[in-house]
Amino acid sequence: MSGAFGADTYTLLRPSPSKRVTSLSEERDSLPPAFTSVRDLLNMATPAVSHLEQEKGSNGRGEDLPRTHKCGECDKEFRQLSDMKRHMRTHTGEKPFRCEDCSKRFSMLGNLKRHMRTHTGERPYKCDKCNKRCSDKGNLKKHVRVHTDDKQYKCKDCGRQFSYLCNLKKHMRTHTGEKPYRCDECSKLFSELSSLKQHMRTHTGEKPYRCEECGRQFNVSGSLKRHMRTHTRKKPYKCEECGRQFSLLENIKKHMRTHTGEKPYRCNECSKQFSLQSNLKRHIMTHTGEKPHKCEECGSQFRQLEKLKIHMRTHTGEKPYKCDKCSKQFSVLDSLKSHMRTHTGEKPYKCEECSRHFSLLSNLKVHMQTHMVRSHTDVRSAAGSSVGWVI
Incomplete structure (x- = not known):
């Protein structure tokens, strides 16, 4: 293409690839507030090529498309206008996609679709090695590394190895004590974003995980899994000392202390030790009177x-x-x-x-x-007999 830019020579991509824009003002009116000038609009124009080719980042001749769409907030560049519009929501905070079950909102349709699986229980991605099913393709990829034993990221402090760099970064906070995520409601700090998200449900009351057996709802998926064992009676954790079985890992850990005698929780007031933290907390109240x-x-x-x-x-x-x-x-x-x-x-x-x-x-x-009464009676009798003997 050559010559000056003209509306009849270029098209602007819309969600529907077949729709052509006939008016620059029409396109401008449909854009977010950050893009209201014709200059901005012209900077975002891109040659008219097929939707499929743009998805691949190609212009149909095997050449990469230029990144002609630039974000006015952070200068990040995109090949497609639709990609830039999605990106703009990270600045505006716009979340146009809403879950009809719990009213949670999302900035991208794909995120809403993944979220819906927490309600439906759908897990479409299956591991070929162990048949474990995942609700998200990314989670399946992470899981597969369990079988390949690919752990290329190593902690310099303790030598522990990880399959993912992000997991190593999270782990490093156990050494540094860093807690970068803060709750706006109560100022509590967390080392992981997922922990903050779970905590926020204690403020919002959101319980997205529902038991299909009894309808009970939970704010954490792990709590739902533990609860399900009350229906299935499944007890996967067995004590090798006495054969007793448990439905929860933390319960068998606590139980093992009855065999080892371990009492890791110590009272700072009287040095009494306890095998369970809950017992220590109750004991401390005997000192405080609480x-x-x-x-x-x-x-x-x-x-x-x-x-x-x-x-x-x-x-x-x-x-x-x-x-x-x-x-x-x-x-x-x-x-x-x-x-x-x-x-x-x-x-x-x-x-x-x-x-x-x-x-x-x-x-x-x-x-x-x-027995105590008889003992006192015998003592008195013996005392009386002794006195009589002396007399």
């Missing part, structure tokens, strides 16, 4: 949320635990367990003095007082 869980009915306060829930049943009359033998109901699980011994005849509590067994610990304690 009872954060308060009953709104009667004002009673509790250190543990579970204790408050049990207490609330005294107001509601709820008795969720039912005996399979006689249908008697109880508000506390321990009460049901104690009751079951009336059917099984089990008596796990033994008196060390006379070897008598009891089904309830409270009954053993009452019984132990009979």
